[in-house]
Amino acid sequence: MLRFILRRLFVSIFILLGALFLVYCLVAISKDPFADIVQSTAPNKQQLIEARTELLNLDVPPPARFFIWLGGMLGFLVGNGTWGVNVLGQDVGALLPNVVGQTLQLVTGATLIAIVAGIAVGVATALRQYSGFDYAVTFVSFLLYSLPVFFVAVILKLYLAIGFNDFLQNPQIPIGVLLLVGIIIGVVVMSVTGGPPKQRLIAFAAGAVGTIVLLLLMQALDWFREPSLGIPLMLVLGLTTVLVVAVLTVGLRERRNLVVTGAVALSGAVLWFPLQFAMTNEIGVWFIVALVLAYTVLAWLAGQFFGGVDRHQIRTNAAIVGFVVAVLLVIDRIMQVWPAYMDATGDRPIATVGAVNPQFAGTDNIWLQLLDSGTHLLLPTLSIAFISIAQYSRYSRASLLDVMNMDYIRTARAKGLPERTVVMRHALRNALIPVTTVVAADVGAIISGAIVTEQIFAWRAMGSLFTASLETVDLNPLMAYMLITASLTVLFNLIADILYSVLDPRIRLS
Template identity: 45%
Template structure:
């Protein structure tokens, strides 16, 4: 395996070298970097031209300029990274650090959200093949996949930001609007749950009534501008998650795992109240430490409760602990929403990665950061969900028709065990390839998204470099995206060996 990894790394370095060489040649021959100064009528035009020639090294042969860039990149391996400067003399490495942090923040969130949603939807549509739910999801996925990014971004800005900001100033939901929302959601949920006609009517009717009552109640008490979850909701939702996770993975018959996850929720409930003073004004390092502590607590609880299912109990208790930590984090964010609206009356922004000169506490600043991230993340997630759900559905259908799946059913195993332990694991192999490639592709695809939403990320740096015929910012973009593609491909290959031991040979 070590020899294989080293061989792949050597090939990857060769691919990156050839790619960087071709891209550098294409960029420096794509136009005239002095065009704007040649057309200038300024008295010091010649001085400006000479200054730019010196800054960009235009008086040197192209191979010397490329070699200088290549040696600067090689310095990254021993702590002397030098990516040069752009045409104005700004250090490209500092530009890259700022741009990459914005883009990777956007792409990482969108990728993980798309993976989770897409795989879950794909599994459900495979299990419910040719049902009404399957047809609706198929239609929506093809719709999302074919949406032009710039057009979908404009729609999100109009309905997800501008009109929402108008509504949140005086949030009112009429009875007719609540009824329409309840009927639509009830219809969708009954299609997802399926079953005989009585079960569908009960599911749809109960959902519709609940949604109508909830929307009217929230409007009456002014919840939209001063929301709160509270400990009861946090604990109940976390307990429901623990029960659902146990039912999905091991089945509720495994009492040790069930008691382990519920005990984790109980410990989390105690810590919810104990940590209130600390969480009043935390920082990210403190939250990271608390998250790690939550995982450790879950592992310990699973270890003592697990018995013969110790491994499963520890893993699922850790997942439950992470979920409850996320619910606690969300509870504090929701509680801070009212104060955030006072500082920023139009909360959902359409341009930029942050609000200039925003002054608020930790939770209000986090809300500002999140609302800026919301629309572009939704856009990238919708596009990727279509791909993941289609590939997951196709892979699951192919796997579920294999002989070993039929054998598992004939042995009397439950359908949950057949799907989660036999079909899904093998169906993950082609999905792993898509995930690996999509992460690197999203960084490149974020160029359009960042342009529409005014993000100063890698897309803006790449676009400005091309417009100005400035190779160093473009090469910095290539360095990140190319390296990401290579690393993710290597990770995918290693994941193949983990998922299917036959590939290790």
């Protein structure tokens, strides 16, 4: 595999260099780099033109100028070069960390949400083929996929942000809205559950009544303005995760799995109170990351030591539950600063512009920083994720339906294996191979879509850097954007090749 990776990287370098060379030359000859100076009324136009020419080597032909830029980049990799300067004389390398970090936050969150939700929806619709649920999801998927990202962004800004902020002024849910939400959730639960009419009716009633009761309880406790998980909800959500993971993997009859993963979920409720003293306002992000990783590893070790003969699957399930519980602990701690954040934002916490609130940029309270970043990331992340979810759900559905008709699936069923085992262990892994290819190829498109989203939500990230550089023919920051985007695309395609052999052991990288 190492030889395969090295060979792919070697070939990718030449492909990357060829693409960068073409982009550099095409942009260099497409527009006049002195257009803004010529159109200005400055009395010293000639001196400004000469200064820019000397600053950016504009008296050198574009092909030769590309190799000057490339030499600086290669020198930067060994610590003796630079990314170059922009038309204002600013070092491009100093501009990149902030804009790249913001774009990667946006793209990473949107991609993870789209992959998880898209595959889950695709699998659910494939298992309920030609049902009302399948037709409804297909309609919504094609609708979202056909909508431009800027339209989805504007709709989310109007109804999710502004509407929810207005609701927080007086968080009282009208009876009509309460009944409508309950009916919608009931229909979704009924459609996903399937089965005979009696079972579907029970699922509908449980979903609708449960949703209405939950919303009434949240309203009575003023949960929308003072949210918290606490020990009770930590226990409920942890045990719910245990049941969901068990249903999807080994079933509810595997008692040892339930005991081990249930103990992991219970530990989250037990450790909730003492961890309040450890998760202070002054801790850093790395402490939170270390906490989540440590909790996940300890849960995995618990599954390894107490899993018995099925320890391979139980330790994986325990690690999943441990990761979810650790994330819930962090979310609960962030919720505790929600009232203070509401007061600081004038009871309008969901942000519609910018990547950060200036009044929290220099605060030492890590939880306020995380909450502020989350509220600013929410809308742009969902704008990109919704369209990708629609795409990935269609690919997942089609791929799983194709695999379910294979001979080895019929053989597995003929051997008497449970349908859960047939789908999750035999069919899904092979069905994910085409989806992996699509996700890897879609990374560049997601970053391109982020350009539009960043403009709508006034983010100063890579999209703004790209559009401003393209308008002024500012090649150094433009090429930095192209280099980062192309490198990420190459990297994700390499990861996809490696994942092929993980998903299907018959595939060998050689």
